[in-house]
Amino acid sequence: MGLSAKESEILCTLERDPCVSTGQMATMTDLSEDEVKGIVADLKQRGIILRTRSVINWEKAGEPLVTALIEVRVTPQRDVGFDALAQRIARFPEVRSMYLVSGTYDLAVQVTGRTMQDLAMFVAGKIAPLDGVQGTVTHFLLKTYKEDGVLIEGDQQPSRLPIAP
Amino acid sequence: MLTNRHTKSNLVAQRVQEIPASGIRKFFDLLASMEGVISLGVGEPDFTTPWHIREAAIHSLERGFTMYTSNYGTFELRQELARHLARLYEVVYDPRSELMITVGVSEALDLALRAVLNPGDEVLIPDPGYVSYMPCTVLAGGTVVPVPTRVEDDFKVAAAAIEERLTPRTKVLLLGYPNNPTGAVLDYEELARIAVVAAKHDLLVISDEIYDRLVYEREHTCFASLPGMQERTILLGGFSKAYAMTGWRVGYAAAPAEILEAMLKIHQYGALCAPIMSQMAALQALRAGEPDVRAMVAEYNQRRKVIVKGLNEIGLPTFEPRGAFYAFPSVARTGLDSDTFAEQLLIEAKVAVVPGSAFGQCGEGYVRCCYATALDQINEALDRIAAFVRRHDGGQSK
Structure with missing residues (x-):
């Protein structure tokens, strides 16, 4: 079930930049395009590549989302532990x-x-009343500093000298 | 107040006047007036120094490390460096007398040349090579003897070519591999043949190994690790390229105690010591920076493949670089010399590259493209270069 070196390289590259074309990926990894396609299809089929999505700063886009972290205390159930309630x-x-x-x-x-x-209605109406839920604490997020490995920075990154020896 | 004997022509020392101005200065002026330029003309990583290294420097400032260090550099850093060199290359240096921390490799190179050259001593320098080698040799009173390298030989300098240019005045062989601008590296066997020549003719070897960690799908051979070479080698290295620390200005020299002592003499009067916060950062880099080096090398390697393939497909024959982060395509088919090519490319296509002629006569006909640049920028630059070459190909076929 371990990864081959090429699979690992493809995964790391896709995690950094999912928009890399198959052709470019083939060049970067010394594989043919068909081999790259085959490996990517296989990784998807094995459930290793789940989904590709963009990290979006909705606040900057002018359509802020409200996010909350909810602590939930639950009573584990016989045989299924936390899983049954968690999946609900x-x-x-x-x-x-x-x-x-x-x-x-x-x-x-x-x-x-x-x-x-x-969100308040969701927690009060859907989560709190579930059988087995002992209590919840809701933390609304006030400001994002980093999202999925990307720093949300106010300042511009300094730039390099365009020509240097 | 200037007196009569200070006419314009003798205000500046003769030896400085004789050094040609940097071949890249005019590009600075051009660039300043342009927008939307993609630069492959840079000479440093596009990564920022890893955060844990920056954080270590900040912490050192918080604790009040703002003073001079020993002229040699902090003992802790030298000790860690000695361990690092022993681990990587199995070369053993005494951190008390054979290692010093410098203000970048640039200073170390200057110190090395000034410490060993007598007026008229000849220095063999593979051409093309880093821009500082020739002027620093001249400023130190030496005479430059270029050793041409060719793309047919993968830009490697051959032991035989070195031997051909020996004279009774030859004192130093200056090696810079992995090479800037070509990306060439020398394998163990090739270095071993050079070592035989160095021993036979009693040459001192200055080996600038600033790009030692940036080699692709191979191992770097440290020149000092070759049998019998440590006693005649001044090894220069640094942190700038491997750990993305160019602005910190911290490098090192490793040499036999007698030579190091001489270099230190100049260093203590000229620079005193490398900045302490940079030395603190370098210490952290040596202690915990290995995963960062590996990650950056993996990424450079991917970009290297993309840019080399791209340039070759455009019709600019490009040798496969094995180290550093430069591609060195031939622009001969456009009929333009490297300086004109770089200037026209910048004006017409808004892509900045460095003309190969800046690195020596053998660099003529080539340009240096840095691939320490984000992949999408490389792709866009390749598109622009392709369009530029198509336009200039017509002129060639007439």
Whole structure:
């Protein structure tokens, strides 16, 4: 189930820049285009490449999203532990990411919506009343400093000398 | 106040007047008036210094490390450097007497030449080579003897070519591999043959290995690691290229104690020491920067393949560089000399490259393209160069 060196190189490259063309990927990895296509198809089929998406600064686009991190404490159930309840919560489209965590609560749930009201209603109406949910704490995100590995910077990056020996 | 004997012609020392102005200065002026230029003319990584290294320097400032260090550099850094060189190349240097930290490799090169040259001593320098080699030799009182290299030999300098140019005045062989501007590297066997010549004719070798970590799909051979060579080698290296630390100005020299002592003498009067915060950053780089080096090399390697393939497809024959981060295409088919090509390319296509002639006579007919540049910029630059070459190809076929 381990990765070959070429698979690993393709994955790292795609994670950095999913828009690399097949031709360019072939050049970069010393493979043929067909080989690249085959490897990428296989990685998708194996569920290793899940999805390609853009990291967007919605706030800058003038259409800010409201995001909240919700701590959920739950009672594990016999035989299925946390999984059954976790999957019920995860299926809501408002839930963007979700994790089982160690510490003072059990599930870390990231939800997004258009308004704070939307999210408050979602937590109060859909999550809190579920059987097995003992309590929730909602943290609204106020400012994004880094998103998916990308720094949200105000300042411009300094530039290099255009010509240097 | 100028007296009569200071006429315009003798204000500046003769030896400085005789050094030709840098071949790239006019490009600066041109560039300043233009927008939307993609530059492949840079000579440094496009990565910012890894954060943990920057953070270490900030921390050192917070703790108040703002003073001079020993002329040699901090002992901690020299010790770590000695371990680093031993680990990578199995060369053993005494951090107390055989290693010094300098203000970039640039200073180390200047020190090395000034420490060993007597007036008229000859320095063998592979051509093309880094722009500083020739002027620094002249300023140190030496005489430059270029050793031509050709694309047919992968721009490698051959032991035989070195031997042909020896005279009773030859004192130094100055090697710069991996090479700027060609990207050539010398393999172990090729270096070993050069080592035989150096030993036979009692040459001192200054080996500028600033690009030692940037080699692709091969291992770098440190010249000092060859049998019998450490005693006659001044090894120069630095942090700028491997760890993306060009602006920190920190490099090093490793040499037999007698030579290092002489270099230190000049350094203590000229520079005193490398900046302490830069030395702190360099220490962190040596201690924890290895994963960063590997990641950057992997990315340069991908871009290298893209730019070399792209330039060849455009019809500019490009030798496959094995080290550094430059591609060195021939522009002969356009009928333009390298200087004109670079200037016209900048004006017409808004792509900046460095004319090969800036690196010596053998660089004529080539331009240097840096691929330490984001992939989308490389792609756009290749498109522009392709269109430019198509326009100028017509002129050639007449």
